[in-house]
Amino acid sequence: MEPSVIISFVIIPLFAAFLIPLVGRLVGGFQRILTSSIMLLLLVLSVFITLQGPETITYMAGGWEPVGGVPIAIYLVLDPLSGFLLTIINLLGFMSVFYAISYMRRYTSENLFYTLVCLMVAGMNGVVLSGDLFNLYVFLEISVISSYALVAFGVGKTELEASYKYQVLGALASLLVLFGIAMIYWRTKTLNIADISVLLQHARHDTFLVFVQLILITGFGIKAALIPFHAWLPDAHSSAPSPISAMLSGVLIKAVGVYVLIRLFFNMFQLDTSLAIVFTAIGALSMIIGVVLAIGQWDLKRLLAYHSISQMGYVVTGIGMGMILLARGGDKSIAALAIGGGLFHMINHAVFKGLLFLNAGAIEYAAGTRDMKKMGGLARHMPVTLSSSFSASMAISGMPPFNGFFSKLIIIVAAIQGEFYLLAVLAVIAGIVTLASFMKFQRFAFYNKPEKEPTAREVPLAMRFSMVTLALLCLLLSLLIIPDIRQIFLEPAVNTLIETTEYATKVLKL
């Protein structure tokens, strides 16, 4: 495939973000049509690339060829793991933008909203494609700065406060990331991830590098809202407009947080057992504490936001177990199972948590409240929202035959096979508490007898379309458990992580 195709993932949304404020002012409806159509285009393109097969494509910005084997251009790298993340980002992006066509009519300055969404998508696509550390930092800042603005989009008291909190912690995280990148540059005098991985090949048990890795865990841990660094997430994700909450919870914390961590830890640094244990412990803590904090919430979107922490805990635990096994030189097939479970749960979480936030938006749109005590009796008035949120709730609590069941099952099976019995027990407990809190959501929102009969009506077509499609995906993604389908979509992504040094070989074409 032509390498220049991959740069279009960044250029197209950036160009749209440039056009919308100019043309959108003159032509009514331009912003909605343009954003939806480019997101659909990017979705089709990313699925097409994923189906092409597991090859690694590199694009050198400016066409600067390597000099004497030393890469000097800024690299954009599309390998199966990036392709996997691109599919998630653009899928959720398209669904949220299509949903926003109806939802955002209540707000003013729609042009600015779509501009910021395009910038955020461009930034996230850039982060997962970047093969250069500093370039990654720049793309990361593009996506998070637009997300700061989007969180504050309602400009009410809570939105502004949440955005301020998010920004202070986010800026601190970005600076830690920059600090880590500076330290790596100090050591290696290069910024290319593949090149650094070659240079650090023999650097095991190096105190300097352990310090850098801890700095990076803290920085990206804040971005991913893992447990000791989670304080901003429930506020920010619940204050944003609902399609944006879906994007933030569904993809932003994965693309700029967990993805970068696993990419750097597996493909750039040498795997280290003690750091892998730290990584897994953070994941397990997020899994259990997130769900405990969630169950007491009465604000629907806050409850969902706390569950994001817990579900990302599953992802990190799964991948962390694989990391420990690989670092110890243990059984590779179990490591592959654990990492596969983690990545599988990542796409599942994007789909069902995106859907749940869209449902929360639909309920807020129709009933005008986010407080679960004030809802109730919506079952008869909103059948589409009821059925789609039921399928998402069952998926997140891990009920068969929905997708969440299979990914949690794989993680638990891998934990037992790898002899991490404590983690297996914690994962089961977290699953049960999740089920309890979603039973609460279903009961209070849809079946409880309210004081007065609600006047809510079903939401408009565009919103229903996104919700129904995502609900169907909750079922369809279960098919990834079948080996033949897994081979196309999931296995290549897992292999890029398992074969830790292959990344450098493929990118630099050694």
Place this chain on the structure above:
Amino acid sequence: MTVFILSFLMLLVGVHGVLTRRNLIKVVISLTIIEFSIFLMLALIGFISGGEAPILDAGISAGRMVDPLPQAMVLTAIVIALATNAMLLTIAIRLYKKYGTFDIRRINELKG
């Protein structure tokens, strides 16, 4: 080495400010101090004592030039920091209009 330690101390001063200040604007200022300590460190990484400015011209050898890449990185990072600060100050001003104060303790709609 002393300069690196000094810029690290500057970073710690900034972190102290972010953690202890109660005024929205002072938090932003503390963040800026952290930013500049890191920029300083980045610029120092590329520095060679007695080095020349990295401008390739007749009669100047590349061997004694300071590393230009960190300088380019610092310039980019300054632009990004400008955007971050502008965004933070915008939100701080909007918060002031809503609450009539910059005091964090009195801006507490959100809990938990």
